[in-house]
Amino acid sequence: MSSSAPTHSDAAAPVRTPGRSRPTALVLLVVAVLALTTALTRPGEAAAAAPPNSVGLVCTDGVAGDATHPIFNLTTKTGYISLPDGNTAFMWGYSSGSDGFQHPGPVLCVNQGDTVTVILHNTLPVPASIDFPGQRDVLADGLPVRAARNGGGRITSLVDPAAADGGTITYSFVAERPGTFLYESGTDPETQVRMGLFGALVVRPAAGATHAYNRDDSEFTAGEEFMVLLSEIDPYQHRAVELGKNFNVNNYKARYWLINGRGFPDSIADNGASWLPTQPYGALAQIHSYDAGGHPLPGMARYLNVGSEDYPFHPHGNNGTVIGRDGHPLENDAGDDLSFEKFAINIGPGQTWDVLFKWYDAEDYSPDNPVPVEIPSLANSVIGTFYSGSPYLGTRETLPPGTASLNQCGEYYIISHNHALYQITSWGATMTGPITYMRIDPPEPNDC
Amino acid sequence: MTSSTPGAGGGPGPIAAAAAVDRRRFLKLAGGAAMATGAVAWAGGWLNPEPARSAPGDPDLYWGGTDGWIYLPPTPAIAPFHPDSLAPAPLTTYIFGFRNLTGMTAQQRNNQKYKAQHSAPLFWVPQFDPDNPRDFTVTLTNLGLQLRPDLFDAHTLHWHGFRNVIPFFDGEPSGSISVPAGREFTYVYRPRDPGTYMYHCHVEDVEHVHMGMTGLVFVRPLQDGQNIGGFTRFLYNDGDGSTGFDREYAMFLSEVWAEAHWADAHIQLPEWSDYRADFALLNGRVYPDTIAPNGSIDPFNPVTDANGDLIAPDGHPELKFQPNSSLVTCKAGERVALRFSNLGFRESAMTTTGIPLTVVGRDATPMRGRDGTDTSYVTETINIGPGESYDVLFTAPDHSGGTGPDTYLLYNRSYARSTNLAPDGYGGQTTEIHVYPAGSTAIGAQAYPNDWGM
Numbered sequence: 001m002s003s004s005a006p007t008h009s010d011a012a013a014p015v016r017t018p019g020r021s022r023p024t025a026l027v028l029l030v031v032a033v034l035a036l037t038t039a040l041t042r043p044g045e046a047a048a049a050a051p052p053n054s055v056g057l058v059c060t061d062g063v064a065g066d067a068t069h070p071i072f073n074l075t076t077k078t079g080y081i082s083l084p085d086g087n088t089a090f091m092w093g094y095s096s097g098s099d100g101f102q103h104p105g106p107v108l109c110v111n112q113g114d115t116v117t118v119i120l121h122n123t124l125p126v127p128a129s130i131d132f133p134g135q136r137d138v139l140a141d142g143l144p145v146r147a148a149r150n151g152g153g154r155i156t157s158l159v160d161p162a163a164a165d166g167g168t169i170t171y172s173f174v175a176e177r178p179g180t181f182l183y184e185s186g187t188d189p190e191t192q193v194r195m196g197l198f199g200a201l202v203v204r205p206a207a208g209a210t211h212a213y214n215r216d217d218s219e220f221t222a223g224e225e226f227m228v229l230l231s232e233i234d235p236y237q238h239r240a241v242e243l244g245k246n247f248n249v250n251n252y253k254a255r256y257w258l259i260n261g262r263g264f265p266d267s268i269a270d271n272g273a274s275w276l277p278t279q280p281y282g283a284l285a286q287i288h289s290y291d292a293g294g295h296p297l298p299g300m301a302r303y304l305n306v307g308s309e310d311y312p313f314h315p316h317g318n319n320g321t322v323i324g325r326d327g328h329p330l331e332n333d334a335g336d337d338l339s340f341e342k343f344a345i346n347i348g349p350g351q352t353w354d355v356l357f358k359w360y361d362a363e364d365y366s367p368d369n370p371v372p373v374e375i376p377s378l379a380n381s382v383i384g385t386f387y388s389g390s391p392y393l394g395t396r397e398t399l400p401p402g403t404a405s406l407n408q409c410g411e412y413y414i415i416s417h418n419h420a421l422y423q424i425t426s427w428g429a430t431m432t433g434p435i436t437y438m439r440i441d442p443p444e445p446n447d448c
Numbered sequence: 449m450t451s452s453t454p455g456a457g458g459g460p461g462p463i464a465a466a467a468a469v470d471r472r473r474f475l476k477l478a479g480g481a482a483m484a485t486g487a488v489a490w491a492g493g494w495l496n497p498e499p500a501r502s503a504p505g506d507p508d509l510y511w512g513g514t515d516g517w518i519y520l521p522p523t524p525a526i527a528p529f530h531p532d533s534l535a536p537a538p539l540t541t542y543i544f545g546f547r548n549l550t551g552m553t554a555q556q557r558n559n560q561k562y563k564a565q566h567s568a569p570l571f572w573v574p575q576f577d578p579d580n581p582r583d584f585t586v587t588l589t590n591l592g593l594q595l596r597p598d599l600f601d602a603h604t605l606h607w608h609g610f611r612n613v614i615p616f617f618d619g620e621p622s623g624s625i626s627v628p629a630g631r632e633f634t635y636v637y638r639p640r641d642p643g644t645y646m647y648h649c650h651v652e653d654v655e656h657v658h659m660g661m662t663g664l665v666f667v668r669p670l671q672d673g674q675n676i677g678g679f680t681r682f683l684y685n686d687g688d689g690s691t692g693f694d695r696e697y698a699m700f701l702s703e704v705w706a707e708a709h710w711a712d713a714h715i716q717l718p719e720w721s722d723y724r725a726d727f728a729l730l731n732g733r734v735y736p737d738t739i740a741p742n743g744s745i746d747p748f749n750p751v752t753d754a755n756g757d758l759i760a761p762d763g764h765p766e767l768k769f770q771p772n773s774s775l776v777t778c779k780a781g782e783r784v785a786l787r788f789s790n791l792g793f794r795e796s797a798m799t800t801t802g803i804p805l806t807v808v809g810r811d812a813t814p815m816r817g818r819d820g821t822d823t824s825y826v827t828e829t830i831n832i833g834p835g836e837s838y839d840v841l842f843t844a845p846d847h848s849g850g851t852g853p854d855t856y857l858l859y860n861r862s863y864a865r866s867t868n869l870a871p872d873g874y875g876g877q878t879t880e881i882h883v884y885p886a887g888s889t890a891i892g893a894q895a896y897p898n899d900w901g902m
Contacts (some may be wrong), residue, residue: 067798217818255721310795312833316606316620317613319811321818330817337817343609344811346795347835362612363638371616372583375633379627382602382631382651384615391616391624412615413623417836420793421654422723430720437623 005128054270054389055286057225059109059202059301060096061087068114075121076128076197077101079278083256084263084432089233090242091196091278092124094183101278102231103261105199105307108183110175112206112214117172122162128197129161130171131186133339133350134327138173145171148187158186178205178213179327180302180352190249196261198306200229205325212248212300212354213329217337220356224283224299230418230434232257232307235427254308257418257434259283262418263426264435283436285416288358288443289393298358305347311423311434314344315416318438320345320355327352344419359414359440365390378403386437394442409448412440507585507634509747510549512557513603513627513649513661516564516592517767518543520704520727520734521875523869530706530726534595534713538766541613542595542703542713543647543660545769547758548750549589552833556756562594563757565769566804567700567732570897571747575670575685576638584639589632595713602626605635605652607665608791608835609812620648626651642669642684643722643812644837654720658708660732662791664700667812683785683839684814686832690824691808693785693841694749695774696897697872699858701832702729702878703792703865725794728865729780729878731772731898735859735866735878743771746896774879776858777900780847780886786858787897788830789837796877797861799829805879811840844883853882853890 022253025265037206052058062070074094080103083088088262094105111117122128138145140160155253162169185197205214212218240247259267260281267283269276301320305311319341323330331339347353365371371391378389380402386408389397395410407413416436418424426432441448517539522531528632531540532578545564549557573584590603604626617635625635649661669685674778675687676682684691703725708718720757730738741761744751753759760768786805790796808815815824848854860866860877866877884890885888891901 040869053493102504233716253721308834312795312835314608314835316608316618317611319609319611319813332821336821337819337822338821340810340815340823341813342811342836343611344833344835344837344862346836360612361614362640363614365614365616373585373636376625376633378625380628380631382621382628384620384622384624384625384626387615387625391614393614414613414615414618415620415623419833421657421834422720422793425654425720427721428717428719 007261011236034371053223055282055284056223056271057202057227058107058271058281058334059391060106060337061109062116063097065117068111069117070110070114071117071119072108073097073119073121074105074130076124078124079103081261081279082266082276083233084266084426084428085237087427089235089238089256091238092192092241093391094130094199095195099365101325102280103196103278103310104231104281105197107199107227107281108201108253110201111204111206112175114175115172116175119168119170120162120168122169124164126164127157127161127167127187128185128192129157129159129169129187130183131158132171132181132183133180134177134181135151135173136176138171141170156187158189161187175203177327178203178211179324179329180354181327182304182350184306189206190252191237191247193236193242193306194234194252198231200227200302200304200385202302206371210297212356213324215323215329215331218323218329218356219297220300221287221295221297224285224287225280226283226299226301227260228279228283228301228303228313228436229260229281230257230303230305230307230311230313232423233262242326252308255362257307257311257423259434259436263432264424265432267434267436274284285438287359287438287440289440290358291443293333296445301355301357303345303347303353303355305349305351310346310348313347313416314343315345315357315414315438317414318357318359319343320357322353322355324354325351360437363395367395393440394446408441409446413437453608474876478837507587509586510552510557511569511586511588511605512549512560512591513544513588514547514561514564515542515593516562516730516769517541518566518660519737519770524745524815524870526726526869529616529710532710532713541706542709543654544593544712546649546663548744548747549756550747550750552752552756556587556752558591559755559757561591563769564660565732565758566660566662567702567729567772568661568771569747570698570700570745570772571666572666572668572897573637573639574668574672575642576640577670580645581638585634586637587632587634588627590629590677592628592629595716598715600629600657602628602651602660603649604633604651605647605887607635607637607645608842609645609648609837610637610639611641621651627786639667641812642667643788643809643814644698644789644838644839645812646835649793655708655712657791658703658705658793659712660702662700662702664698664787664789666698666787667789674756674892678708683809683841686814691785691814691839691841692783694782695776695778695894695901696785696787697830698731698772698897699774699788700731700772701788701790701792701796703727703794704729704849716724722770723793725792725865727868728792728796728860730793730877730879731774732770733772733774734868735765735875737764737770740767740773740775742773742898742900743767745771745898750859762824763803773898773900775900776879776881777884777891777902778844778881779855779884779888779891779900780844783841784842784844784846785841786840787837788832788840790832790834794862794865795831795832796831796865797829798858798877799861800881801857802827803842803845803856805830806841808841811837844881847883847885856881856883
């Protein structure tokens with residue numbers, strides 16, 4: 001797969017500040033901002049094997065098979081990820097083929113009706129497996145999957161595992177229903193899923209790749225499809241696994257929360273950012289505002305929760321229309337629409353929510369249609385690092401001397417974040433974790 | 449019922465038609481067939497916005513951000529964090545918060561430094577009327593943090609859930625500007641979507657939200673004032689009176705982790721992943737304080753003393769900085785609206801002792817699919833996540849006889865948050881619903897939300 005390739009080979013690794021003091025968040029924000037600038041202003045420096053898209057969902061397609069019989073090779077690997085407070089965490093993960101460790105696992109994209117084959121190669125010192133929640137009649141080595149039991153009859157794995165240290169097993173199923181699904185280890189999940197054995201599976205409907213479901217009202221804008229995969233980490237559990245020690249899961253306590261395997265500010269760096277070699281998936285949502293003629297369709301966000309509790313995710317300024325959950329469109333038997341709009345996407349453990357969203361420039365404020373209040377002098381304001389100096393989309397103003405702004409072309413940045421706010425921290429570094437932004441570019445032509 | 453933002457998945461809808469009709473015609477449309485097809489209430493950016501009539505001079509509301517102290521039950525103590533050793537008696541808990549400075553002199557405004565309240569002042573806004581466009585303005589000033597001048601934190605006002613806001617008016621500090629001490633900024637709102645929301649400061653928001661800069665705001669529908677189905681006040685533009693009510697109560701949920709509040713007062717930092725809700729608050733108080741009288745509620749007619757200070761509710765000097773009561777009073781047969789918003793960090797499970805609750809809105813969205821399909825439902829318990837809002841109706845049950853009110857509890861079924869961690873009964877996110885006989889003269893009409901009518 002290509003998604004883990006570096007985009008900017010010369011980008012400096014972010015400076016890590018391990019402290020837990022208030023300035024940490026500021027330092028991190030500056031780092032974020034530098035990262036964003038680097039990511040967004042040097043598109044010409046992409047390495048040869050750059051991912052197909054710097055933002056948005058990165059699909060891994062089948063590596064073998066044919067158009068309706070994709071085959072994936074997934075290998076369990078160990079590796080490390082970077083966390084926003086400067087720590088690293090030892091992880092397990094699924095990688096595509098012989099790719100290096102990555103977190104989370106590759107996004108498997110298939111089409112409705114495909115017969116999907118996933119060959120698992122297990123390099124871990126324990127048996128491991130892949131469970132496909134929401135898929136029916138999954139086969140393991142050609143036979144219906146069975147739970148594995150220990151000598152006492154207790155279930156140790158929801159599905160047949162691959163043996164430790166080099167075992168292989170082949171899962172297959174027909175992707176009958178379109179939607180967003182998790183795949184995750186079914187073996188000792190309190191350890192294995194938390195260690196990182198999970199990823200997203202996207203099943204495209206027969207209606208096409210720019211529909212979420214086979215409903216006309218589930219169509220979205222090509223190129224505005226985003227993953228919001230939410231997870232958490234207890235560093236003590238990861239340390240124990242790394243050292244081969246026992247961990248009492250009753251002592252589990254998450255200290256980090258992540259989006260697409262990254263914490264803010266890394267979350268808004270490009271897909272495949274070079275300083276995040278094992279965390280290929282960014283979470284920045286880059287869109288254009290609604291326009292009846294040129295941009296009539298919404299964007300699409302695929303939310304997945306692999307954590308231990310509900311995550312209340314809050315996108316500012318654009319309510320999500322929840323059109324499906326767990327691969328089921330929100331409709332009744334008569335086809336009536338049961339979707340609902342939300343400004344808090346409260347997604348439960350193991351759930352997936354399919355959400356359409358769009359942003360209107362509701363008042364069309366501009367220099368010719370100014371905001372109906374006096375704009376205070378910027379010298380009398382605290383200026384945000386993404387602010388253009390102007391309230392208006394596509395407009396920039398001179399900022400006071402010494403003010404750093406990462407705004408490029410008067411684009412808007414509107415935040416999305418977990419609203420259980422203690423979870424947008426990283427073991428002491430506040431304003432990190434599952435935070436990302438929606439970047440709204442000015443209408444074309446622009447000078448972005 | 450119209451969800452006045454076009455459905456995200458649908459086309460733009462008959463926008464031009466909706467924009468061209470007058471208000472009466474629009475309401476008729478909204479109440480008729482157009483409602484079911486997703487008609488929209490606003491013209492949007494692709495038409496020329498009508499010039500809004502900006503209120504000259506003073507803003508509609510004038511808010512101040514500062515610090516202060518509130519009262520929570522001092523027992524059981526949570527040593528060394530609660531009650532805080534720095535707290536001026538009878539108060540216990542350091543907060544950041546907002547105050548309503550509307551109509552005050554400059555001297556009165558300055559007097560309010562270190563006199564924050566929690567929850568923040570309740571306010572409401574009429575839905576933007578394209579035929580009578582008027583901006584709603586809230587000026588925010590930063591009075592500074594008396595106990596923590598070292599922080600020199602800015603403040604903002606983030607209206608949580610406001611659709612299609614531009615960053616300039618969103619209050620998220622990275623994408624816009626925020627208000628340093630001694631300065632002010634005016635937020636302009638043209639709210640097109642009725643329902644219940646919440647607001648908070650978004651600067652350092654893990655801290656500023658938890659420290660108490662949080663409150664509830666709602667938008668009244670354009671349909672208000674018409675007589676539809678026997679009601680004249682409504683939660684949404686339902687067209688059929690299905691969201692009409694006789695009385696309304698804002699129920700704002702927040703939490704206090706004693707250690708975090710103590711840490712801010714004592715120049716410490718908490719480890720946020722250790723978060724716990726020691727106190728779960730309903731409108732800024734815990735039961736039984738929740739049923740103590742209101743202080744000054746109506747934000748447009750604030751009542752203060754000559755210094756501009758809050759006046760404590762009758763008999764409760766300790767609740768001076770917690771003016772919002774949660775007691776629900778109603779008469780048998782009346783329809784009562786409860787507007788819930790949660791800016792705690794935990795899910796709350798609000799339930800009653802025997803009164804079914806009908807969910808007619810959620811996150812300022814009527815319970816309707818994009819094609820108009822009714823998705824409202826009846827339940828006994830409302831699970832409200834952080835950042836969520838629910839609009840709920842109930843019909844007050846028959847009275848059991850006699851003259852006094854029947855009492856029902858409304859409480860958080862997550863018991864740890866309806867006890868204050870105390871061993872002896874209910875506390876926390878608990879209040880009472882007092883149902884009077886249908887013909888009772890003990891309570892009159894509400895003058896404003898959460899008014900007891902007494």
